[in-house]
Amino acid sequence: xxxxxxxxxxxxxxxxxxxxxVLASVFVFFSVATRSFLTLANLDDMAHDMSPLIVIxxxxxxxxxxxxxxxxxxxxxxxxxxxxxxxxxxxxxDPIAALLIALATGGLLGAVNGAIVVALRVNxxxxxxxxxxxxxxxxxxxxxxGLVPLPEKVRLLGNLSIGPLFVDIVVAAVVxxxxxxxxRRTRFGRQxxxxxxxxxxxxxxxxxxxxVIFRNFxxxxxxxxxxxxxxxxxxxxxxxxxxxxxxFNAVAVVVVGGISLFGGRGNLLYSVTLGALTFExxxxxxxxxxxxxxxxxxxxxAVIFIAMYADALKRGRFGQNRNVxxxx
Amino acid sequence: MTAEPFLRLxxxxxxxxxxxxxxEASLEAYRGEAVALMGANGAGxxxxxxxxxxxxxxxxxxxxxxxxxxxLRSPRDAxxxxxxxxxxxxSLLPTMTVAENVHADEFPVRGGLLAPEIMRRRTTELLAxxxxxxxxxxxxxxxxxxxxxxxxxxxxxxxxxxxxIFDEPTSSLTGRETTRLFEVIAGLKRDRAAIxxxxxFIDEIFAICERVTVMRNGRTVASAATGSVTFRDVVHxxxxxxxxxxxxxxxxxxxxxxxxxxxxxQVRGLSRANVLKNVDLTLRTGEIVGLWGLxxxxxxxxxxxxxxxxxxxxxxxxxxxxxxxxxVTPRELRRFVGFVTEDRRGDxxxxxxxxxxxxxxxxxxxxxxxxxLIARKKLTRLVHSMMERLRIKASGPKQPxxxxxxxxxxxVVLARWLATNPRLLFLDEPxxxxxxxxxxxxxxxxxxFALAGGTILIISSALEDLMRVSDRYLVISRGAIVAQLPxxxxxxxxxxxxxxxxSRSELSL
Numbered sequence: 001x002x003x004x005x006x007x008x009x010x011x012x013x014x015x016x017x018x019x020x021x022v023l024a025s026v027f028v029f030f031s032v033a034t035r036s037f038l039t040l041a042n043l044d045d046m047a048h049d050m051s052p053l054i055v056i057x058x059x060x061x062x063x064x065x066x067x068x069x070x071x072x073x074x075x076x077x078x079x080x081x082x083x084x085x086x087x088x089x090x091x092x093x094d095p096i097a098a099l100l101i102a103l104a105t106g107g108l109l110g111a112v113n114g115a116i117v118v119a120l121r122v123n124x125x126x127x128x129x130x131x132x133x134x135x136x137x138x139x140x141x142x143x144x145x146g147l148v149p150l151p152e153k154v155r156l157l158g159n160l161s162i163g164p165l166f167v168d169i170v171v172a173a174v175v176x177x178x179x180x181x182x183x184r185r186t187r188f189g190r191q192x193x194x195x196x197x198x199x200x201x202x203x204x205x206x207x208x209x210x211x212v213i214f215r216n217f218x219x220x221x222x223x224x225x226x227x228x229x230x231x232x233x234x235x236x237x238x239x240x241x242x243x244x245x246x247x248f249n250a251v252a253v254v255v256v257g258g259i260s261l262f263g264g265r266g267n268l269l270y271s272v273t274l275g276a277l278t279f280e281x282x283x284x285x286x287x288x289x290x291x292x293x294x295x296x297x298x299x300x301x302a303v304i305f306i307a308m309y310a311d312a313l314k315r316g317r318f319g320q321n322r323n324v325x326x327x328x
Numbered sequence: 329m330t331a332e333p334f335l336r337l338x339x340x341x342x343x344x345x346x347x348x349x350x351x352e353a354s355l356e357a358y359r360g361e362a363v364a365l366m367g368a369n370g371a372g373x374x375x376x377x378x379x380x381x382x383x384x385x386x387x388x389x390x391x392x393x394x395x396x397x398x399x400l401r402s403p404r405d406a407x408x409x410x411x412x413x414x415x416x417x418x419s420l421l422p423t424m425t426v427a428e429n430v431h432a433d434e435f436p437v438r439g440g441l442l443a444p445e446i447m448r449r450r451t452t453e454l455l456a457x458x459x460x461x462x463x464x465x466x467x468x469x470x471x472x473x474x475x476x477x478x479x480x481x482x483x484x485x486x487x488x489x490x491x492x493i494f495d496e497p498t499s500s501l502t503g504r505e506t507t508r509l510f511e512v513i514a515g516l517k518r519d520r521a522a523i524x525x526x527x528x529f530i531d532e533i534f535a536i537c538e539r540v541t542v543m544r545n546g547r548t549v550a551s552a553a554t555g556s557v558t559f560r561d562v563v564h565x566x567x568x569x570x571x572x573x574x575x576x577x578x579x580x581x582x583x584x585x586x587x588x589x590x591x592x593x594q595v596r597g598l599s600r601a602n603v604l605k606n607v608d609l610t611l612r613t614g615e616i617v618g619l620w621g622l623x624x625x626x627x628x629x630x631x632x633x634x635x636x637x638x639x640x641x642x643x644x645x646x647x648x649x650x651x652x653x654x655x656v657t658p659r660e661l662r663r664f665v666g667f668v669t670e671d672r673r674g675d676x677x678x679x680x681x682x683x684x685x686x687x688x689x690x691x692x693x694x695x696x697x698x699x700x701l702i703a704r705k706k707l708t709r710l711v712h713s714m715m716e717r718l719r720i721k722a723s724g725p726k727q728p729x730x731x732x733x734x735x736x737x738x739x740v741v742l743a744r745w746l747a748t749n750p751r752l753l754f755l756d757e758p759x760x761x762x763x764x765x766x767x768x769x770x771x772x773x774x775x776x777f778a779l780a781g782g783t784i785l786i787i788s789s790a791l792e793d794l795m796r797v798s799d800r801y802l803v804i805s806r807g808a809i810v811a812q813l814p815x816x817x818x819x820x821x822x823x824x825x826x827x828x829x830x831s832r833s834e835l836s837l
């Protein structure tokens with residue numbers, strides 16, 4: 001803004017908006033360098049692709065903002081979707097009931113995570129690492145590690161669209177906006193932030209810390225299941241690989257979007273959109289650019305480092321600020 | 329004078345395993361008045377206030393508010409009975425806004441959603457009462473220490489408390505912020521609140537408190553109107569009688585500062601913003617120097633700064649090496665110094681680990697064999713010799729330190745540093761929480777160390793302990809060395825030194 005101190009303010013702008021600027025440049029680059037990147041059809045496709053990841057990342061963001069981590073979301077997505085598909089295939093359950101089965105399963109599995117973390121006081125990363133392995137094991141047993149195709153009628157739902165938008169884009173958008181309101185405007189949302197700031201302080205203030213954490217895991221499980229359902233609809237079947245690696249993509253989206261892994265900090269709508277769009281842009285862009293398909297992982301990894309480095313720079317400055325204030 | 333006290337704590341006792349922290353302590357507070365709760369480190373004032381705030385449970389005794397007995401089992405109980413606690417370590421949520429912090433214990437909700445306009449309005453009103461015009465939507469992490477304190481007080485006031493506890497509220501405030509806090513407290517008194525004010529700056533109580541209650545060793549030793557006591561009286565009451573002090577052993581160092589052994593450490597102009605002011609000191613071989621000052625005088629901060637646990641802004645350090653005084657940085661000095669910290673359970677020991685591990689840890693590099701692996705035999709020999717030399721009572725070297733008595737834990741800390749053969753030891757409150765015989769043993773070990781040519785800089789709130797070992801005294805106040813006293817100084821002289829007016833002239837800023 002200030003032209004006199006352009007050097008300073010430019011660096012301030014860069015450190016604050018650096019990541020969106022990089023994303024925008026990458027976006028422009030692919031738009032110019034490839035013919036079909038910047039087309040309505042492709043953008044619609046990208047949004048369609050991103051939808052399950054957005055739902056699961058939004059759920060992960062809630063857990064991260066309370067200072068915890070849930071890396072079982074991919075396995076929850078798999079097991080819940082598998083149960084729902086099996087119910088339809090083997091017991092002829094109708095699709096709506098199957099959806100409810102999936103969500104209830106997800107909530108229940110989330111409750112298992114929450115109980116382990118809250119009641120047994122196990123570190124969340126370790127607890128969900130254990131359940132990640134367990135839940136997938138149960139799912140593989142139930143599906144015989146094979147394909148469970150959706151009934152023909154249900155499979156068509158995957159291509160259902162409202163106007164030009166695929167139905168899963170609408171679902172993802174509704175989830176994202178609702179969670180954002182919950183985060184900013186409800187007692188639960190604010191208590192999550194308080195717990196993420198400091199469990200000890202939150203508890204001294206009379207906030208039911210354990211209950212907040214538990215409910216958060218349940219919510220995360222149910223939403224992970226919804227993400228699993230969306231993926232299943234896109235694919236047309238539950239595969240043994242459904243959701244594997246998804247937990248790390250979700251965490252990557254969350255941190256790249258700027259939500260601190262230390263908890264208590266972050267803007268849900270902005271961060272999840274930015275994070276998911278970053279990875280989707282790189283993946284689709286490289287694809288259209290004709291790059292080696294394995295290069296996506298290299299670039300994706302590099303993006304995570306850049307985002308974390310930017311975060312560390314920012315925190316470093318805040319940290320200094322804090323010291324200065326205390327010593328005044 | 330009000331007839332009946334609004335708040336009365338009567339015969340409150342509490343013990344932690346092995347230590348009595350409160351023994352029939354009592355306190356009275358009146359509406360519209362502030363009572364100062366004074367006491368040296370570990371006198372029990374924080375514990376007594378935790379009982380009142382519902383953060384600790386008492387074993388016996390009673391609490392009456394407005395003549396009615398009350399039971400305070402949780403912070404919620406306390407709040408419901410009109411008790412608010414403004415903690416020394418603020419309980420704020422840094423990434424959340426001022427309004428959110430003020431309402432964090434009970435977010436106002438309308439129709440399922442938060443009501444930000446209610447939060448904003450109430451916060452603005454509360455801040456206005458405190459004479460502050462802070463924006464309500466700024467994050468607390470961006471505020472100064474004084475403004476944070478205001479936010480904390482605003483939250484305490486939200487529930488219209490009738491009793492407000494301030495626990496060392498000025499320790500991180502500037503002069504101007506302190507003045508403003510005093511105005512706030514005066515306003516609360518006009519609103520007929522009963523204030524309990526804990527501080528280690530004695531002169532503050534004469535500015536804002538009507539009465540003073542002094543605690544020592546878990547007991548209430550005196551209560552009086554502030555008009556009827558002097559600064560010196562308060563110091564005397566806090567420190568207690570110090571008759572018949574028998575010096576332990578006799579070190580080789582003489583009384584006068586410039587006689588005795590070789591200089592081992594010379595410090596010139598050590599400063600750290602707002603904490604230490606231009607500190608000069610000289611330490612010689614074979615002497616025990618008592619660093620005498622009240623809590624908050626900068627005594628612990630001086631030790632920390634000397635060995636780079638806190639950064640310094642200025643200062644020159646010289647350390648004797650190979651017979652010559654050579655300049656060193658605090659970080660280099662750390663390698664030659666053993667530091668027995670104030671908080672032995674928190675900072676000093678790895679409680680779940682064994683006596684052996686705790687003792688050997690800083691010496692491990694000297695205990696390796698040719699393959700750079702730890703040599704079991706050397707380690708066992710070292711640990712055994714230290715346990716014997718310091719008479720550590722444990723079932724064996726494998727016993728977890730957390731299960732030892734306080735005195736033996738302190739010996740383990742000492743053993744750890746003695747094993748590194750330091751030439752200089754810092755002892756910060758080495759006798760805190762120990763019984764009489766354990767105290768004597770620890771002090772004897774200190775004297776033995778000095779007799780063998782070591783140098784000790786020791787801090788203690790217990791004047792009699794300090795007097796039993798010190799060869800001379802450095803008096804510290806407000807971060808500056810304000811006097812030097814010889815080892816022959818009497819208890820009265822020492823008390824007078826920290827009550828001296830010159831040491832607190834800066835407070836009125």
